[in-house]
Amino acid sequence: LGRHGSPLLRYRTGDRVRVARQPCGCGRRLLRLEGGILGRVDDMLIVRGVNVFPSALEGIVRRFPTVDEFLIEVYRRGQLDEVRLLLEISGQPAAVVAAVQEAVRVDLGIRVEAVPVPGQSLPRYELKARRLVRRTSA
Incomplete structure (x- = not known):
């Protein structure tokens, strides 16, 4: 070569x-x-039988300009993996949380728990962001 x-x-x-x-x-x-x-x-997640890439979730979250930062938590409930989105939101959190949950449901066919968190509470990264965290339980 x-x-x-x-x-x-x-x-x-x-x-x-x-x-x-x-x-x-x-x-x-x-x-x-x-x-x-x-x-x-190998980043692919299987959530309730649906193949989900973290980049697909990021693409949905990034559509909402009031979401400053986010973190994807994957945890096991019983035999199934569940997804929780932690969202730093500037503005009206309740409306944005509902809109994000609906967008994920419509686009990916899964239900996620979206949780607003205080501003500046999620980690910041200078290089590659690590926005996916796997937890052992809820």
């Missing part, structure tokens, strides 16, 4: 990516990735 050009071999890295279908502006027709790495295949 050498050190020049784009590699023609692809490996099963476990990364989730989006392939760019339109040709490059320079005219090359090689495979390109749009937006970098979107996540990992």
